[in-house]
Amino acid sequence: GDSVTQxxxxxxxxxxxxxxxxxxxxxxxxxxxFWYVQYPGEGLQLLLKATKADDKGSNKGFEATYRKExxxxxxxxxxxxxxxxxxxxxxxxDKIIFGKGTRLHILP
Amino acid sequence: EAGxxxxxxxxxxxxxQSVAFWCNPISGHATLYWYQQILGQGPKxxxxxxxxxxxxxSQLPKDRFSAERLxxxxxxxxxxxxxxxxxxxxxxxxxxxxxxxxxxxxxxGTRLLVL
Numbered sequence: 001g002d003s004v005t006q007x008x009x010x011x012x013x014x015x016x017x018x019x020x021x022x023x024x025x026x027x028x029x030x031x032x033x034f035w036y037v038q039y040p041g042e043g044l045q046l047l048l049k050a051t052k053a054d055d056k057g058s059n060k061g062f063e064a065t066y067r068k069e070x071x072x073x074x075x076x077x078x079x080x081x082x083x084x085x086x087x088x089x090x091x092x093x094d095k096i097i098f099g100k101g102t103r104l105h106i107l108p
Numbered sequence: 109e110a111g112x113x114x115x116x117x118x119x120x121x122x123x124x125q126s127v128a129f130w131c132n133p134i135s136g137h138a139t140l141y142w143y144q145q146i147l148g149q150g151p152k153x154x155x156x157x158x159x160x161x162x163x164x165x166s167q168l169p170k171d172r173f174s175a176e177r178l179x180x181x182x183x184x185x186x187x188x189x190x191x192x193x194x195x196x197x198x199x200x201x202x203x204x205x206x207x208x209x210x211x212x213x214x215x216x217g218t219r220l221l222v223l
Binding site for chain 2: 004031032034036042043044045046049051089091093096097098099100101
C-alpha cells in the first residue's frame with residue numbers, strides 16, 4: 001500500500017546551517033506531495049506542496065522537488081534560523097498518509 | 109477568516125467511558141477530516157466527509173468510534189467505550205474541496221488521555 005518514510009529525528013543544527021530532511025514515498029497512483037510543519041504550541045500548517053512530477057514547492061526559504069524517478073520529496077533550506085525549530089511532516093494524497101515527523105532543533 | 113475550531117482542548121477519562129469531540133471547519137469548506145495522532149507518530153486519517161457524506165472511513169475502528177456531520181458543517185467524533193490505546197491527539201482539518209492537491213487546514217486538536 002501507499003506509504004511515506006521520513007528520516008528519523010531529532011535533527012540538531014546550528015543557525016545558518018544547511019538543512020535536508022529526507023522523505024521517500026511509495027504510491028500506486030500519482031499523488032500530490034506536501035510538507036506540513038508544527039511549531040511548538042501550534043497546530044499543523046502547510047509549509048509547501050507539489051502536485052506533479054518535477055514540480056518544486058517553496059515557502060519561507062524552504063524548497064522540495066517532486067522526484068518521480070527516485071520517489072522522493074526531500075525538504076531543504078539553505079540557512080536555517082532558530083525560529084525554524086519545529087516538527088516537520090511529509091505527506092501524500094490520494095490516500096492521505098503522513099510520515100512520522102522529524103523534530104528539528106536549531107541552536108543559536 | 110476564522111480557522112478550524114475544536115473543543116474541548118483537553119480531556120481525561122477512564123477506560124470504558126465515552127467521550128465526544130466537536131469540530132467546526134472553516135466556513136465554506138466542504139471537506140472535513142478527523143485524524144488520530146499518537147505521540148511520536150504522524151496523523152492517521154480516521155474519516156473524511158464531503159458535505160454530510162462519508163468519503164473514506166476505512167481506518168475508523170467502527171466497533172468503538174463513530175462520527176457524524178449531519179448538516180454538512182460541524183462534526184462530532186465519539187469513542188464508546190474508550191481504551192487505553194486511544195490516548196492521542198484528535199485533529200480535525202478541512203479543505204475547500206476533496207481534491208488530492210487541496211491544502212488541508214488543521215485545528216488545534218483535542219488531547220485525550222485515557223486512564
